[in-house]
Amino acid sequence: MTTAIVVTGAGGVGKTTVAAALAIRRARAGQRTLVVTVDPARRLADALGIELGSEPRQVKGERLLSAAMIDAVSSWQAVARKHADPSVANRLVGSEFFQAATAHFPASQSYAAAEEAATYLDSGLWDMVVVDTPPAAGGIDFFTAPSQMADLVGGTLLRLLTGGRLPGRRFLFNRGARPLLRFADQILGSDLLERVAQFLMDLRTTYDGVRQRAQEIESHFLKSFTVVVTTADPAPMAETLRFFRELPEIASPPGLVVFNRSLPLRWAKASPPPRTGLALAENLARWGAEAQRQADARAEFASHYQTPLATIPWMPQAPTDIDALASLIDHADNWADNWADHGLDVTS
Amino acid sequence: MSPSDPRLVIVSGKGGVGKSAVAAALATNAHRHGRKVLAIDVAGGDGLATHFGLGSLAFRPREVRPGLEALAIDRSKALVEYLQVQVGLPQFATLGPAARAFDALAGAAPGVREIVTLGKVLWEVRQGDYDLVVADCLPTGQVSGLLRAPATIAELVPTGRIRQQAEWMRDLLLDPIASQLVLVTLPEELPVIETEETLAYLRRENLIGNHRIIANRVLGELRSSAVGSGAAAEAAALHRSLFSEQQAWLRRLPPDQVLPYLFGLWTPGEVAARLADEMDRE
Numbered sequence A: 001m002t003t004a005i006v007v008t009g010a011g012g013v014g015k016t017t018v019a020a021a022l023a024i025r026r027a028r029a030g031q032r033t034l035v036v037t038v039d040p041a042r043r044l045a046d047a048l049g050i051e052l053g054s055e056p057r058q059v060k061g062e063r064l065l066s067a068a069m070i071d072a073v074s075s076w077q078a079v080a081r082k083h084a085d086p087s088v089a090n091r092l093v094g095s096e097f098f099q100a101a102t103a104h105f106p107a108s109q110s111y112a113a114a115e116e117a118a119t120y121l122d123s124g125l126w127d128m129v130v131v132d133t134p135p136a137a138g139g140i141d142f143f144t145a146p147s148q149m150a151d152l153v154g155g156t157l158l159r160l161l162t163g164g165r166l167p168g169r170r171f172l173f174n175r176g177a178r179p180l181l182r183f184a185d186q187i188l189g190s191d192l193l194e195r196v197a198q199f200l201m202d203l204r205t206t207y208d209g210v211r212q213r214a215q216e217i218e219s220h221f222l223k224s225f226t227v228v229v230t231t232a233d234p235a236p237m238a239e240t241l242r243f244f245r246e247l248p249e250i251a252s253p254p255g256l257v258v259f260n261r262s263l264p265l266r267w268a269k270a271s272p273p274p275r276t277g278l279a280l281a282e283n284l285a286r287w288g289a290e291a292q293r294q295a296d297a298r299a300e301f302a303s304h305y306q307t308p309l310a311t312i313p314w315m316p317q318a319p320t321d322i323d324a325l326a327s328l329i330d331h332a333d334n335w336a337d338n339w340a341d342h343g344l345d346v347t348s
Numbered sequence B: 001m002s003p004s005d006p007r008l009v010i011v012s013g014k015g016g017v018g019k020s021a022v023a024a025a026l027a028t029n030a031h032r033h034g035r036k037v038l039a040i041d042v043a044g045g046d047g048l049a050t051h052f053g054l055g056s057l058a059f060r061p062r063e064v065r066p067g068l069e070a071l072a073i074d075r076s077k078a079l080v081e082y083l084q085v086q087v088g089l090p091q092f093a094t095l096g097p098a099a100r101a102f103d104a105l106a107g108a109a110p111g112v113r114e115i116v117t118l119g120k121v122l123w124e125v126r127q128g129d130y131d132l133v134v135a136d137c138l139p140t141g142q143v144s145g146l147l148r149a150p151a152t153i154a155e156l157v158p159t160g161r162i163r164q165q166a167e168w169m170r171d172l173l174l175d176p177i178a179s180q181l182v183l184v185t186l187p188e189e190l191p192v193i194e195t196e197e198t199l200a201y202l203r204r205e206n207l208i209g210n211h212r213i214i215a216n217r218v219l220g221e222l223r224s225s226a227v228g229s230g231a232a233a234e235a236a237a238l239h240r241s242l243f244s245e246q247q248a249w250l251r252r253l254p255p256d257q258v259l260p261y262l263f264g265l266w267t268p269g270e271v272a273a274r275l276a277d278e279m280d281r282e
Helices: A015-028 A042-048 A072-083 A086-094 A096-104 A106-123 A137-154 A156-162 A179-188 A192-204 A207-223 A234-245 A278-304 A322-331 A339-346 B019-032 B047-051 B075-086 B097-108 B112-127 B140-156 B161-174 B189-204 B230-252 B268-278
Strands: A003-009 A033-037 A065-069 A128-132 A225-230 A256-262 A309-313 B008-013 B037-041 B062-065 B068-072 B132-136 B179-185 B211-218 B257-260
Touching (some): A003 A234, A015 A042, A015 A322, A072 A106, A106 A207, A225 A234, A309 A322, B008 B019, B019 B037, B037 B112, B047 B068, B047 B268, B112 B132, B140 B161, B189 B211, B211 B230
Parallel strands (some): A033 A065, A033 A128, A256 A309, B008 B132, B037 B068
């Protein structure tokens, strides 16, 4: 059975780095591990030896570790090709609305990532799949994407336009008869609505496939171990708290919160040794105040939620090779490599 | 207030760079200089509200201080207002099912949703009730789609009233004196690269007339070469490493303005006020 670890959190907190570090640790502990990333920093992608759209491939020098990078646009095309007839799929992928929907419907990227990750989970090739989620509001979008996606292709608009029946192509030619469509034409110009309707009708044919797949993905989410990565800064903290408050029903409760870029609390208490120059003493006072603010933010979080909390120290440079990534966690406080094993109690 | 001051500032940046704090600071700073300011939350969420020390914002402008107001875009309300006021369909709200269908269409058709949102911002500029409109906009990943909306509409809609609206919007966005895009970044790898990519795209597509880069959370140089000992040495070592790493990214993407890293305890309201102070230092 494959264990899924979903790593989520606000943008810019080092989510991908933590996902990669976690995966390396598990692989080195003897588990066949795959890390699926979405949009890593160039240096991290280089360290893992992957590029955009990469299928899973073994990471150089790591026998049990593979990495893959999802390209949301091409994954979305794959979704269309999988769930629609070939001719319809060609029309869909070629549509100007398809590009726009991929770019502007935030759930679509998350859905594409989730569907691809689910494929790897189902393959049985790995003991553990670590999924780094696309940057989205506090990670909530990733979990709600499958149902949003089913809703999009279910066609709220199409139902409104047609009164609930899946229309035949003929409906388009009758549109002059409908006051609503005449009204829309007046504002939009004559054929925009027709082209949108054509696109939505094509998309509608993928509904059964997407809905079924969405349910399968949601059942994966319920069995996965969720790691929330944050920093103690106000904005990521607000998103993390929102994630806990609004945790969607289909996500299992987070098993671990990782505070990245943490400073040692002893800096807050330390007084500079004798003969420390003014510049260094002032510098310690500034960073000490920062360390205290971080500790307060962690304590505030812990007073509301029981979730285990680990810290990773602030590294001046992002890790640029596999060993540096693995050792990131050597420096972590309150870390256990078997977090996810405990988490599995929820699901077995 | 000088005549060259922009009337519209659109603020964007990668998620997590302090975009809303900088937007609130820009609005606060202009207000301190005697301008009547409207700040608009386009991004959703409470980012802008908390940086004004408010719980939340609504579609109706709310007074932050006399002469400084703020509102948040509500897409459905913006759509009704857009169709009634801008497109000129006063009967729209009474159309019931048609309004709902159009709302759904605005959610699905590319450009329509964006033109409604952007339309609200630009409409406020055009009305001239304020000296300056500051829009706390979508993250860089989505702002291109928003700024491109007038062009997208022009490509998709050959005729019709929405197209006419799109044309004056494009002119206003491209006016280098009236409008300015502010890209907020951090001196780190991912935000710098995303800022470069966004700028390259906006230039290629000719979507904005004037832009400025603001680097946020920039560390000052530690003016001592002493190594020190204990925690003082550790803090100095971290500061020096971070400083030199930051300087490398600042050299790669030289900012028009630098805002400092704020150490210690700050509420979002204090952060915005402090950053507004800093904007006068240059």
